[in-house]
Amino acid sequence: MTDNPIKTSVTGHILEVTLDRPKANAIDLKTSRIMGDIFTDFRDNPDLRVVIVTGAGEKFFCPGWDLKAAAGGDAVDGDYGKGGFGGLQELRGLNKPVIAAVNGICCGGGLELALSADIILAADHATFALPEIRSGTVADAASIKLPKRIPYHIAMEMLLTGRWIEVEEAARWGLVNHVLPAADLMSEARKMAELLASGPPLVYAAIKEVVREAEDMKFQDAMNRITKSQFETVERLYRSEDQLEGARAFAEKRDPVWKGR
Structure with missing residues (x-):
């Protein structure tokens, strides 16, 4: 496990935030608090105008809550830090564009993280699910957000069954803006960010x-x-x-x- 679970870089007015916790980029309490500090600083820094959120590697964007950390003592109702889980979904006053570049598996709290973005770009091998039902828990933020983002019956099927959807279906229901070859994902996300950063x-x-x-x-x-x-x-x-x-x-x-x- 890396000692620095979040990598950041700044180009002009654009901040890139990369979740980097091998093997799956899951989020524990410590990581969530780090993310909260990063996104709060982004919100409050007038020199930064757009943020791209992505995951390290080619397989996982983020599977959400780190169940191994939970088994080791991280409480599911513990201190997630500023902005709640992942630093974004409850961050007040975030009035700047957020782009999620989904580079692989995006499920549970990872899908909730992506839903906190304004624009979602996805690699052509990305998959999505809310498997919380299978572990006897509730995808709380997704239960609030997803039925407002995609057709109600599709959202409820995902929430009630935990079934996986491929990226093409996600695009069909409007869950993602664009599906891109994996090799082009970050370059296209940066183009989008540059367009937004040049705006008012x-x-x-x-x-x-x-x-x-x-x-x-x-x-x-x-x-x-x-x-x-x-x-x-x-x-x-x-x-x-x-x-x-x-x-x-x-x-x-x-x-x-x-x-x-």
Whole structure:
């Protein structure tokens, strides 16, 4: 077992986070706390605009909770750290784009980690499942998120039976955005990240807050919150230099230069 279960690298405004815990990239309490610190720093660092989350190796993205660690004393209800399990799924105020590059088996808490991303790219050999039912436990975050992301009956079948789906089926139900040859996965994820990093960060923040907060609201209630200046990110955008820059760039027929302020 590596002493450093999470590898990070920064290129420009892009952070890459690689889960590296041989043999399967499972997450124990210590790893989850490290991930929480990394994603919190990403959220709060104005120089970082996009994050790519992936797994080391070619077989596993992440199988979720480390059952061997649990057998050794890690409590399933222990301290996962900032952002909850894997550092992402309960991290408040994360208003920057998150890309999951699923490089292999993605199941249990690993699928919940991927569901915490905004965009999911998957290698052509990736597979997905929620096998918690077979060990007598509940995939709690997936029970909340998955029926909202894919057709209800498909989500319930996965939750109630634990069956595996291949990447082509995952794409058919809209669980992943794009299926890619394994050799191209990270290069395409980086292209996507570069595209997002070149965009307006204040707009991304507004989009993410509105989408997140409006998920369980009626349409008109959400619109009323916008018109009454009750979304902080939207108000910041409308009072920003970037808002003026966008208009000027359009009028001057040039590419805008986004400063995030």
